[in-house]
Amino acid sequence: MFGQHLASSQRFDDEVDEGTANPRKQGVTEEDTMLRAGIPLGSFHGISIRLHYSWFIVFALVTFALAANYFPIAYPHWSVTARVAVGLATSVLFFGSVLAHELAHSLVAQAAGIRVHSITLFILGGLAQIAQEPGRPNIEFRVALAGPATSLALGVLFGTISIAAAGISEPLVAASAWLGLINIVLAVFNLIPGFPLDGGRVLRAIIWWRTGNLRSATRIASAIGRGVGYLFIFGGIWMVFQGNWGGLWMAFIGWFIQNAAAGSYHQVVLQDMLQGHPVSEVMMRDCPAVPPELTLEELVDDYILGSGRRCFPVVEGNRALGLMTVHNVKQVPRDLWPTRTLGEAMTPLDRLKWVGPGEDLSSVLQLMSTEDINQLPVVDEGNIVGMVARENLLAFIHTRAELGK
Numbered sequence: 001m002f003g004q005h006l007a008s009s010q011r012f013d014d015e016v017d018e019g020t021a022n023p024r025k026q027g028v029t030e031e032d033t034m035l036r037a038g039i040p041l042g043s044f045h046g047i048s049i050r051l052h053y054s055w056f057i058v059f060a061l062v063t064f065a066l067a068a069n070y071f072p073i074a075y076p077h078w079s080v081t082a083r084v085a086v087g088l089a090t091s092v093l094f095f096g097s098v099l100a101h102e103l104a105h106s107l108v109a110q111a112a113g114i115r116v117h118s119i120t121l122f123i124l125g126g127l128a129q130i131a132q133e134p135g136r137p138n139i140e141f142r143v144a145l146a147g148p149a150t151s152l153a154l155g156v157l158f159g160t161i162s163i164a165a166a167g168i169s170e171p172l173v174a175a176s177a178w179l180g181l182i183n184i185v186l187a188v189f190n191l192i193p194g195f196p197l198d199g200g201r202v203l204r205a206i207i208w209w210r211t212g213n214l215r216s217a218t219r220i221a222s223a224i225g226r227g228v229g230y231l232f233i234f235g236g237i238w239m240v241f242q243g244n245w246g247g248l249w250m251a252f253i254g255w256f257i258q259n260a261a262a263g264s265y266h267q268v269v270l271q272d273m274l275q276g277h278p279v280s281e282v283m284m285r286d287c288p289a290v291p292p293e294l295t296l297e298e299l300v301d302d303y304i305l306g307s308g309r310r311c312f313p314v315v316e317g318n319r320a321l322g323l324m325t326v327h328n329v330k331q332v333p334r335d336l337w338p339t340r341t342l343g344e345a346m347t348p349l350d351r352l353k354w355v356g357p358g359e360d361l362s363s364v365l366q367l368m369s370t371e372d373i374n375q376l377p378v379v380d381e382g383n384i385v386g387m388v389a390r391e392n393l394l395a396f397i398h399t400r401a402e403l404g405k
């Protein structure tokens with residue numbers, strides 16, 4: 001049970017292992033789906049807050065553990081109704097605490113000018129989806145520390161309440177004592193110095209600040225993270241052999257940490273490879289312009305079939321009006337193709353995300369990941385001069401990796 005924040009461009013990395021020609025991988029990756037699924041609770045400071053379906057499992061488990069195990073032992077004279085009611089209230093406040101931890105990361109990131117998409121509560125706690133890796137070690141340091149500092153403060157607050165409420169309200173003492181303890185556990189757990197746990201991010205920020213090298217700082221911090229992950233896995237399995245089924249949970253958390261640590265390093269390497277290279281190095285220039293009065297049928301017959309091209313800037317005179325893709329075509333029922341024109345079916349330029357030819361490839365990768373798009377038009381002085389797709393970035397990375405550059 002813990003709080004986590006991951007930069008969202010991490011979703012990209014499993015695609016690289018699989019190569020470029022795997023169509024299944026071109027769309028949304030599993031983790032993306034995970035973060036988008038679930039029930040929206042509302043938004044705070046522009047950050048959408050969601051409950052993933054797996055959260056209900058852990059909410060039920062925590063409430064059950066409190067109402068059926070913890071409270072009956074500490075307060076045997078409580079009625080069943082009292083146990084369940086206090087159990088539910090405590091559980092809600094616990095998840096409120098996890099949310100506060102994630103919000104702290106998110107608000108500090110926002111204050112540093114980093115966009116935060118969403119916070120999702122799921123089976124292992126909370127996940128803040130932050131749009132990019134912090135660009136400087138001191139920002140990373142502050143963003144990472146904000147979460148555990150909040151948990152620690154909540155731990156002290158609940159602990160104080162439990163002492164102050166002694167002799168006044170037994171349920172309040174019971175709930176706040178447990179919440180105080182669990183928040184301190186949350187703070188300490190997250191401070192374990194293995195990336196991508198918060199403590200690992202703090203460690204990475206310090207090494208990064210000392211050496212100026214983000215890649216090697218990430219390598220060290222994520223190696224420790226993987227070690228911590230394996231410790232949890234083996235510790236958990238050992239506990240199961242001792243007859244403690246809680247070990248399964250621990251092994252599960254270990255597996256998650258180990259995976260995330262490996263993925264994070266991979267992602268930093270990718271960013272590093274792309275950094276300093278402009279869009280114009282990889283973009284496809286071979287995008288034929290088409291007039292807006294062309295019908296979909298003509299486009300399909302004369303331009304798409306046979307050429308294999310998938311995107312076409314719609315241009316009138318010298319002015320780009322929008323972009324037509326195979327995706328746009330598929331959204332129109334087939335019997336309308338002979339009459340529907342591109343001007344009607346295209347995505348207009350003002351609704352289109354685009355990049356300039358001089359933009360850095362590492363920020364293009366981030367844009368594609370956060371907006372979940374596979375291709376972007378390259379626009380120069382109002383004209384669509386080309387397209388850049390995920391495949392282009394992958395091909396670029398593969399070539400460089402192959403040549404060892």
Ligand SMILES: [Zn+2]
Pocket residue numbers: 003004005101102105147148190198
């Ligand atoms: Zn955290």
